[in-house]
Amino acid sequence: MASKKLTQAHFEQWMHKYKEAWEQFDTDLALSLFAPNASYYETPFHYPITGYDNLHAYWTSAPHYQKDVNFEYEIITLKGQIGYATWRVTYYQWATGETVTLDGVFEVKFSSDGLCSQLKSWWHRFAQILDTYPTG
Numbered sequence: 329m330a331s332k333k334l335t336q337a338h339f340e341q342w343m344h345k346y347k348e349a350w351e352q353f354d355t356d357l358a359l360s361l362f363a364p365n366a367s368y369y370e371t372p373f374h375y376p377i378t379g380y381d382n383l384h385a386y387w388t389s390a391p392h393y394q395k396d397v398n399f400e401y402e403i404i405t406l407k408g409q410i411g412y413a414t415w416r417v418t419y420y421q422w423a424t425g426e427t428v429t430l431d432g433v434f435e436v437k438f439s440s441d442g443l444c445s446q447l448k449s450w451w452h453r454f455a456q457i458l459d460t461y462p463t464g
Contacts, residue, residue: 332442339403339411342436342444347399350417355387363443372448394419404433411436415451426455 332338342361349358359380362368367376368383377386390397401415413436418429432451439445 332438332440334406334409334411334438334442336403336406338438338442339406339413339436342411342438343401343403343413343415343434347401349387350390350399351397353387353391353394353397355384358387359383361444362447363439363441363445366444367446369446369448372450376446393422395422396420401434409438411438421455424455429454429456 345357345361348354349361362380362383364380365378366383367378368386369376370386377383397417397419399415399417401413404412404414406412411434413434414432415434416429416431418427420426421428430451430453432449435446435448436444437446
């Protein structure tokens with residue numbers, strides 16, 4: 329089987345579907361982006377989430393603590409079968425009443441079939457409790 333070369337258009341489409349999956353809490357769409365044996369590093373210092381069952385559990389947990397998700401991204405570059413993008417997500421966190429913003433970078437490695445075989449994410453978290461935000 330010939331290797332599918334990563335293109336800007338393919339990575340753009342992949343990132344757009346990732347955005348849709350997170351904003352709409354669409355686990356099936358999210359899983360469709362990953363190869364069956366994919367590794368998902370929420371941060372480079374955590375053990376990877378691997379396999380559909382574990383990815384499914386990860387993606388189905390988000391609606392239990394997030395709402396009003398807004399995900400934005402910008403593609404930085406491609407290098408071989410790897411795409412790099414900056415991203416920012418904002419959501420309301422149920423448990424704490426905070427509006428959370430994560431700002432980060434994705435490194436997405438694609439397999440020969442065009443699916444993600446490895447995702448590494450670096451991000452920083454900022455949270456703001458709106459009730460204590462100064463007014464006036």
